[in-house]
Amino acid sequence: MGRARSEERRAEILRAALEVIAERGYRGATLGAVAERVGLTQQGLLHYFPSKEALLVAVLEDRDQWDTGGSGEGRKGWRLELLASLVEYNAMRPGIVQTFSALLGESVTESHPAREFFTQRYAQVRDDMAEVLRDEFGDRLPGGITPEQAAPLLTAVMDGLQYQWLLDPESVDMAKTFRDFLTLLRAGGQGPSA
Amino acid sequence: MGRARSEERRAEILRAALEVIAERGYRGATLGAVAERVGLTQQGLLHYFPSKEALLVAVLEDRDQWDTGGSGEGRKGWRLELLASLVEYNAMRPGIVQTFSALLGESVTESHPAREFFTQRYAQVRDDMAEVLRDEFGDRLPGGITPEQAAPLLTAVMDGLQYQWLLDPESVDMAKTFRDFLTLLRAGGQGPSA
Structure with a gap:
């Protein structure tokens, strides 16, 4: 998979994670729900973000950048x-x-x-x-x-x-x-x- | 069980629920954890509050009263x-x-x-x-x-x-x-x- 495609996929996952957290909060969110929303398996998602916490940190950093x-x-x-x-x-x-x-x-x-x-x-x-x-x-x-x-x-x-x-x-x-x-x-x- | 004792028990459960929600949030809180903290079975707890939602509403009403x-x-x-x-x-x-x-x-x-x-x-x-x-x-x-x-x-x-x-x-x-x-x-x- 090319680098551009991989970056795009990463951005897609972050958007999906934002949605799922908005709906359920972080504690209620699951990697499975995020994966499903972008058409990946949970295993496939873990290729981009090794844990739920890593995904959260990426979401927060991404969000904060927009604001400041x-x-x-x-x-x-x-x-x-x-x-x-x-x-x-x-x-x-x-x-x-x-x-x-x-x-x-x-x-x-x-x-x-x-x-x-x-x-x-x-x-x-x-x-x-x-x-x-x-x-x-x-x-x-x-x-x-x-x-x-x-x-x-x-x-x-x-x-x-x-x-x-x-x-x-x-x-x-x-x-x-x-x-x-x-x-x-x-x-x-x-x-x-x- | 007398009425006074029952009221006291109810207040104990509300205090325990406050603690558990403070620690885990509502979505992360379980009736089992609240029951354990007051030495009841989950079944025993359901005698006082028929559902997790009912317990939450009672906690909120109780809390709000203190403030206003x-x-x-x-x-x-x-x-x-x-x-x-x-x-x-x-x-x-x-x-x-x-x-x-x-x-x-x-x-x-x-x-x-x-x-x-x-x-x-x-x-x-x-x-x-x-x-x-x-x-x-x-x-x-x-x-x-x-x-x-x-x-x-x-x-x-x-x-x-x-x-x-x-x-x-x-x-x-x-x-x-x-x-x-x-x-x-x-x-x-x-x-x-x-």
Whole structure:
């Protein structure tokens, strides 16, 4: 099998795994169900990913890349408006948001294989968010709080809104509500630092 | 078996179920594991709760009661400071927060038995939050947003912080960070309505 074909197959498996995890969660997902969806035997699937955990890690890495633009370089360029656009983009792909939210929820249970990934990811996300906030507000946000204090709040709003939106998309407009949060942040009247 | 003894046994089972769900999630939890923890056979457990779903619903109803004070009457009395105290209280009971967060995460997967519960619960929580915000800010928060617009944000902050705190309690002080959010909200300088 050629390399291009193999890469394509790998991408197909990752997409199928995303779907199965969105439907059943990671603990409920089976390699058999993923294999079936791409027309492989379970043995054939193990050729690409040697274990269920390896498949999960690949799904998470793949997903995260989409969101952050990948490298540390890209992250520095983020601004609050880009974040708002990311939330709008997420609102158009409920399947991926559902997978991510189900995995985040499961990750807090004992010995979950995604726990370390999420713990590291959130430490990184908070650092990035603090930079984004510093770019916009300087060293103080409204009320005198620092970008480092506000970073976990910005992160929490994004995650928390995803659950409310997934449960009840008719009642919760995720993108619009996230923009309301930016309006709140900016209402303190402090402009960007010189 | 007397009624008091039976009530006590029921409470014991609910506590055990909370623990097992915190450890394994709902999909990973088994009635056998819950039964074992309270020294019952699975058959004995089914005497109290006829199915795994019935047990889950009882756990959720029990948990929710603790948080809101139960009746609609109690809810009206909430204020932002009471919410901050609730977050402080939650920070002292990671097991219950873990169960709740794991279930919320799972609830967005297909046909999950907790989905309807959470969908209804969040509609109610957003209504309550809007009332709390109106009591404090009147009809407009900083930036001109309404209590109804801010309600899903306040809710999202509470939930999102729980995940970050459960994953990394050394790095995230959930109660303090929630108070930072209140500081942000209040920084607009608008007092309570007359």
